Amino acid sequence: MIKQIECKGTPYEIGLTHGTSASEEITRSIDFYASLFQKTSNRDWSQVTETANTFASLIQEKWPRYYDEMKGIADGSNRDVLDIVALNVRTEIAFGQFSDGCTSLFWHTPNHEWLGQNWDWQKAQAPNLIALTIHQSSLPSIKMITEAGIIGKIGLNSAGVGVCLNAIRAVGLDYGKMPVHLGLRHVLECGSTKEAVEKLEEVGMASSAHMLIADGTGDAVGLEFTSSTFARLVSDDKGRIAHSNHLLAKHDGAVEPEWLADSPKRVSQMRRLAEKSDGEVGWKEFSGLFEDENGFPVSICRAQVGDSTIATLFNVVMDLKAKKAVVRMGRPSETEETIHLDFE
Structure with a gap:
């Protein structure tokens, strides 16, 4: 457990x-x-x-x-x-030698502000994940799933702000700017998406990644960055932002070597699956998107078999309007354990 x-x-x-x-x-x-x-x-x-x-x-x-x-x-x-x-x-x-993979999605609906992702990494690291709750003076409380010893990762706070992470392998490193995992912690100490995005853009990021940041009001930004650029992705006309492990926006001067060939396929598949959803999107419908095995083993719900060197180690689905999350440990199609993170 x-x-x-x-x-x-x-x-x-x-x-x-x-x-x-x-x-x-x-x-x-x-x-x-x-x-x-x-x-x-x-x-x-x-x-x-x-x-x-x-x-x-x-x-x-x-x-x-x-x-x-x-x-x-x-x-x-x-x-x-x-x-x-x-x-x-x-x-x-x-510096690009290795990176964890992921597929993430935000979806604004009339009754929910859904934010979720599958976090993909080597299975050997699974026993070293922890569920961390942090209470700080004059700052929002935080609940996140993180690798033991790391102070910022994937989760939500008591203000209804949530963040997901997608690794990106664009070339470039700036030792004078904020490291990615500290940036995630920075987001989880903010009171809104707007505040979080503006703070990250102000301090600058040391390397490349994508953070999908949203809050309970429905304000969401897919913030892509390299060590020298930022780009904001906004919701489509259905209130959605999907991402995986490559840059989707234009970044002047950015060099991004090909890494996970399945990344474009996963983000396209997530969009297709979401487009097929009819009516109200509840937890069952939203969380089910992350169980997809199209293209197995390099699918949204990933497995570490054959040429795939990483697997989905957990899925998290947040309802930011309700300030709660459900975390399924292991591949969501084969859930090993379920835990609840909430501020009620």
């Missing part, structure tokens, strides 16, 4: 609870990424943390709350703080 952890207090205290409660998962997560970095880029963990140190100084200077939380996680799990920083900037350190 996925470990559920509730944290509150100062940034350091929040991190200390996280680190103490998830020390085993954090150690396994570090081992997982150490092996992956060695395999994909021939770098040992000491070289990885050396790169993380470049970001550590930036985080300590620009976002000291986040650094203090990472320090608490490190102390709670008996790790060096650079181990925890490395987890939180693993997207930037990887």
Whole structure:
């Protein structure tokens, strides 16, 4: 069963609870990424943390709350703080060597503001996922599914703001800007989509990704970014935004090597499935879209078999108007465990 952890207090205290409660998962997560970095880029963990140190100084200077939380996680799990920083900037350190895949969808309906995604990654990392609740002074409370040790991931907050993540492999890295996973945490501390998007565009992002950001009012933006560009995707005439793992908007000067050949197929399939839906879209109808196996194993509901090296590790469906979410662990067509995240 996925470990559920509730944290509150100062940034350091929040991190200390996280680190103490998830020390085993954090150690396994570090081992997982150490092996992956060695395999994909021939770098040992000491070289990885050396790169993380470049970001550590930036985080300590620009976002000291986040650094203090990472320090608490490190102390709670008996790790060096650079181990925890490395987890939180693993997207930037990887620099295109590896990335998790995903398919996401927002759908505004008369009675619901649906936001959901399948998160696809290597099955070996599944035991290191945790459900994290964070209560902070003067900021919205947060509920998210994250990799142990990482302070920002996929979820929603008590203000009704939710965020999903799609990895993008556009070339470019800026050590002076905000890492992707800190950007996700930034979103989850905002009171609206507008505030979240404007804050990210103001600080700038260190590498490339897509964040699907929405709130309970129906305001949604698919925010694509590289280390030097931003582009906003807005809802279509049916109130929907779908995304996968490639840039959909024009980004001047961006270089994006082909990565997951199935990415265009998945986003097209999600749009086709949504278009077929008639009448009111409830939880059953919306969540069912993520069970699709067209193109198996490289489908929306992905499996780690054959040439597919990653699988869907969880599905999350949020109803932002109601400020609640349902998380299905494992492939949603073969759910292993269901947990509920809500603020009621």
